[in-house]
Amino acid sequence: MLLLVIGASSTLFMSFQSSTGTSQGPDTGAAAAAPVGGAFTARTAQGKEVPVPGQKPSVLFFFNIECGACGPSTRTLAELQRRSPADANYIAVDIAPYETTRQIEDFLALNEASSLAYASDLNTQLITAYQITQVSTFVVLDDGGREVFRAVEPSEEQLKAALATAGGNPGA
Numbered sequence: 001m002l003l004l005v006i007g008a009s010s011t012l013f014m015s016f017q018s019s020t021g022t023s024q025g026p027d028t029g030a031a032a033a034a035p036v037g038g039a040f041t042a043r044t045a046q047g048k049e050v051p052v053p054g055q056k057p058s059v060l061f062f063f064n065i066e067c068g069a070c071g072p073s074t075r076t077l078a079e080l081q082r083r084s085p086a087d088a089n090y091i092a093v094d095i096a097p098y099e100t101t102r103q104i105e106d107f108l109a110l111n112e113a114s115s116l117a118y119a120s121d122l123n124t125q126l127i128t129a130y131q132i133t134q135v136s137t138f139v140v141l142d143d144g145g146r147e148v149f150r151a152v153e154p155s156e157e158q159l160k161a162a163l164a165t166a167g168g169n170p171g172a
Contacts, residue, residue, distance in 0.1 A: 038126070038129035038130060038145065039051070039052060039053060039145065040052055040119055040126060041119070042089075042091045042092075042093075042117035042118055042119040043117060043118065043119070044115070044116070044117045044118075045105050045108070045114055048117070050089050050091060050117040051089075052089060052091060052141070052145070053141055053142075053143060053144060053145030054089050054143065055143055056086075056087065056088055056089060056143050056167075057087070057088040057089070057140065057141060057142050057143055057148075057163055057166035057167055058088060058089040058090075058091060058140070058141045058145075059077060059080070059088050059089070059090050059091065059138060059139075059140050059159060059162075059163065060091050060093055060130065060138065060139045060140075060141065061073060061074065061077050061090075061091065061092050061093065061136075061137075061138050062093045062095050062121075062126075062127065062130070062132045062135060062136070062137045062138075062139070063092060063093070063094060063095065063135055063136060064094055064095050064096035064099060064135055065094070065096070065099055065103055065104065065106075065107040066096070067135040067136060069135075069136045069153055070135060070136050071107075071110070071111045072111075072153075073136045073138070073153050074092060074107070074108065074111040074113045074116070075111050075112055075113060076154075076155070076156050076159070077090055077092065077113065077116060077138075077159075078090075078108075078111070078112055078113035078115060078116055079156060080156055080159055080160065080163075081115060081116060082115070084160075084163075087163060088140075088163055088166070089117065090116050090117065091116065091117050091118065091119060092104075092108065092113065092116045092117070092118040092119075093118070093119050093120075093121055093126055094118060094119070094120045094121065095121045095124070095126070095127050095132065095135065097120070097121070097122045097123070097124070099120070101120070104118055104120065105118075130147075134152050136152050136153050137150065137151070137152050138150065138151055138152075138153075138154055138159065140159070140162040140163060140165075140166050141166065142165075142166040142167050143166075143167060148162060148165045148166045149161075149162030149165065149166070
């Protein structure tokens with residue numbers, strides 16, 4: 001158990017180390033984010049681009065594939081999207097620059113979340129812009145990009161309430 005905690009801690013530390021230079025890393029294809037002060041574009045597995053902020057609220061979920069709690073949280077986000085797909089942009093943001101597009105898509109598929117748009121935070125610009133200090137963090141933005149909610153592993157009900165605050169109308 002102690003080794004698991006140490007391993008997870010070192011993975012989290014490595015995930016948050018800052019790197020410099022251009023957006024490069026393993027497989028910078030479909031999932032590469034291009035943040036400018038917190039704005040970025042995510043992509044679905046089908047190649048559809050999803051801007052954040054967009055013309056509707058956004059639910060951002062910061063994860064990496066090695067995070068044990070991130071699987072259930074990913075499923076929560078995907079379920080919320082299934083219940084109210086038009087009310088918000090639902091984005092999974094992978095914070096581990098060494099994880100490839102294929103690994104991210106496999107993780108999403110394993111967690112029944114292939115419909116989510118996703119982005120890779122290759123240079124820790126998004127975790128810096130959104131001040132993320134822990135994996136499995138959700139941030140809800142209104143359509144102007146203003147944060148209205150933040151929590152680690154919130155329930156679907158908490159996310160629905162946050163979306164209502166952000167101007168969405170999540171289905172019951």
